[in-house]
Amino acid sequence: MTDEKKKKIIKTIRIDVDKCNGCRACEVICSAFHAEPKYSSNNPARSRIRVIHEPLRDIYIPVYAGEYTVAECAGRDKYTIDGKEYDECAFCRASCPSRVEFKEPDSGLPLKCDMCEGEEEPLCVRWCLADALIYEEREEEVAEEDVLTEQEDLELGLESLAKKYGLKQIIDTVARMSKED
Numbered sequence: 001m002t003d004e005k006k007k008k009i010i011k012t013i014r015i016d017v018d019k020c021n022g023c024r025a026c027e028v029i030c031s032a033f034h035a036e037p038k039y040s041s042n043n044p045a046r047s048r049i050r051v052i053h054e055p056l057r058d059i060y061i062p063v064y065a066g067e068y069t070v071a072e073c074a075g076r077d078k079y080t081i082d083g084k085e086y087d088e089c090a091f092c093r094a095s096c097p098s099r100v101e102f103k104e105p106d107s108g109l110p111l112k113c114d115m116c117e118g119e120e121e122p123l124c125v126r127w128c129l130a131d132a133l134i135y136e137e138r139e140e141e142v143a144e145e146d147v148l149t150e151q152e153d154l155e156l157g158l159e160s161l162a163k164k165y166g167l168k169q170i171i172d173t174v175a176r177m178s179k180e181d
């Protein structure tokens with residue numbers, strides 16, 4: 001077995017919850033950027049970043065979509081930070097069966113942040129005038145066998161989607177999206 005290492009750029013968005021004012025500009029631009037064709041519509045329900053709002057306590061928590069998970073997790077934690085209590089799942093980035101966030105409204109297919117592929121900087125970061133979203137890149141060394149090619153990554157994603165939703169729904173959704181294009 002080889003222990004050769006490869007460099008990988010990890011892209012992340014650091015979130016400063018205290019600065020978020022709940023304007024939802026990040027949701028607007030994300031959904032517009034990912035519309036088919038690009039910028040043809042804007043529907044925050046299709047956004048890969050969602051601002052979770054707790055109206056009674058006036059708390060806004062921006063969360064951007066991470067990996068899709070087939071099963072809901074077993075642990076449900078409550079968080080208290082600076083005297084404010086945050087609901088269970090509030091910080092979770094997964095598209096998961098027990099939450100409505102990060103699902104394509106028509107098909108129910110999971111949505112995942114792609115860091116606005118092709119753009120120099122994520123658009124939600126650029127549109128956040130409150131500086132609550134901060135784009136960061138770091139380089140990490142990973143084992144060569146842990147670096148998936150784009151094709152492997154795509155196949156893995158499609159395989160898990162097909163397991164959960166059935167191949168027909170995936171094909172119907174792709175067909176619908178290409179008609180809109």
Ligand code: SF4
Binds near residue numbers: 022026127129131133
């Ligand atoms: S654009 Fe910034 S301030 Fe507005 S909701 Fe999104 S994260 Fe919060």
Ligand code: SF4
Binds near residue numbers: 029065112125
């Ligand atoms: S980085 Fe791009 S895809 Fe990800 S949440 Fe922000 S706007 Fe959406």
